[in-house]
Amino acid sequence: MIKFGVSKKAILSLCAVSACFTLLFLFYISTDPSSNDITSIITANNDNTSKNDLKHGLNKGSNLKTINEQPKCLKNTATRDLLKPTKELWEQCLEPGLEPSYYLSIVIVTRMDDYAGGQHHRFQNFIDSAFLLAENTKEKIELLIVEWNPPEDKRRVVDVFRFRQSNYLTYRIITVPKTIHDYLPNRGGSPLHEFEGKNVGIRYARGEFVVCTNQDDIWSDNFHNAIKSRAFEKNVIYLQFQHPIIYDTALYNACRLEEQDWGNYKLPEPITVNTVHQTPEFILTVADQAGDFTMAHRDTWKVPRGYREAGGIAWMDIEFICTAAWTFEIPVVYSHKSFACHQHHQNVWEERKDQHTDNSGINMGEIERKEKTYVNEENKWALQHIDTWNMGLECLEFSGGLCW
Structure with missing residues (x-):
């Protein structure tokens, strides 16, 4: 037998060095920044x-x-x-x-500029509040963000905000590009169509219930408990009185309004919405903050065919409640206990009178008396009449967190 004069100790040392180099190489290619x-x-x-x-x-x-x-x-x-x-x-x-594959879909419309008056910190609070809602209730929830007409010189939503990972919360971002925005009527010249965007969210929502809201809001203990109690029903529209946020406290406590009997939340009975000013059921009272919170079963949303898209960027939330309650006779539940708290900001929308378009002359009494109806054409709302694939509609779904 030929002997090479190499000891077993040397062979073992050589093998160990080779293994180290192999592990270092594998580590490098897995962590290479260009990878x-x-x-x-x-x-x-x-x-x-x-x-x-x-x-x-x-x-x-x-x-x-x-x-x-x-x-x-x-x-x-x-x-x-x-x-x-x-x-x-x-x-x-x-x-x-x-x-439905989730209990709740939270729908919001946004874009990354200053269209709503320095909204970025409020939006991060909103995202974190959705995370806390899912973690506390242990219900399957999706946060569906419709990014409308993103500015070309700004970063996108997914690249701006923190999306915390949860076993109960899924994020979906549907982006309506400039090509679609420019194709649609835009009489007021607004860079963002809030209610058409919310219709897109309603159309694609996977939740049993869909709440349309804004980035100024965070969820209250009342909403946590109502979700945990599964208190909501089909064929009903839910509205709320909106409480201001309590600042200088942790986010989870910023909308903790009262003690809860967890798992046993009780909702009030439906109201008779009307146009009589002196009554608690006056439409402009109960629907005043409907843009920040309107909730219904996903099938119920589609009965009035979402928000009317031939209207304007303001007051369409109130007009939707009029149409749902009077034209389609859908019961309305109004909660005096807030489901969401509002983060204060300057009301930029109200100052843009040039963008308050076609719905400014709507007579609510005529809707109440069933003399007139204002409804989207069937199959011609929420981009159903547009070739969204070829016009560049985007969709991204992820569970939050970053890969490391």
Whole structure:
């Protein structure tokens, strides 16, 4: 037998050194800043581009790359601008399902500029409040953000805010691009269509119940308890009195309004909404803050066909309640106990009179007396009449948190 003169100790040392180098190499390629887990779910568009070229292409801002799987988490949120899902994946992201897959969908419309008067800190509070709602109630909830007409010189929602990971909360961002915004009528010249955006959220919502709200709000203990108690019913529209937020306290306590009998929340009986000023059921009283909280079963929302889109950017929430209560005779429950608290800010919308368009001459008495109706045409609301795939509607679904 040939002897090489190498001891067993030397061989073992060499093996150990080799193993260390192998582990270091694997660690490097898994943590390389130029490496992105998203590249593993990207397929080149009908070419044989290598993964290395694809990474460099992403970094250089090359053409859109097609993905065929939604990421569970995001390592680099900025890459979303360079990714395009397959049509099948896009349809899956938008699909509401024949049956609800969540108990609640929270719908909000926003864009990343100063359209609402320095809203960024309020929006982060709103997102965190949705996280706390899901964690406390242990109910399946989705936060559905409709990002409307995002400014080209601003970062996108997903790349601006913190989305905390939860086993109970899912995030979906549906982006309505400038091509669709420019295609739609825009008599007031507004950069954002709040109620058309909320209709988009209603159309695609996966929750059994859908609440349309704004980024100025955080959820109260009353709402936590009502969700935990599953107190809401189908074929009813829910409104609330809105309490101001309690500042200088932790977010979870900022809308803790009263002691709760947890799991046994009781809602008031429906009211008879009317146009008589002296009554507690006066429409402008009970629907005054409907833009910040209107909630119904997802099927109930579709009976009046959402908010009327031929109207304007202001008062459409009140007109919706008029139409639902009087034209379609849907019961309205008004809670004097707040479901959400409002973060104070200057009322920018009220000052933009040029954008208060077609609905300014609506006579609520005529709706109440059933002399006139104001309803969207069937299949012509919530972008149903638009080729949203070819016009660039985007959808991203994720569970929060970042990949590390």
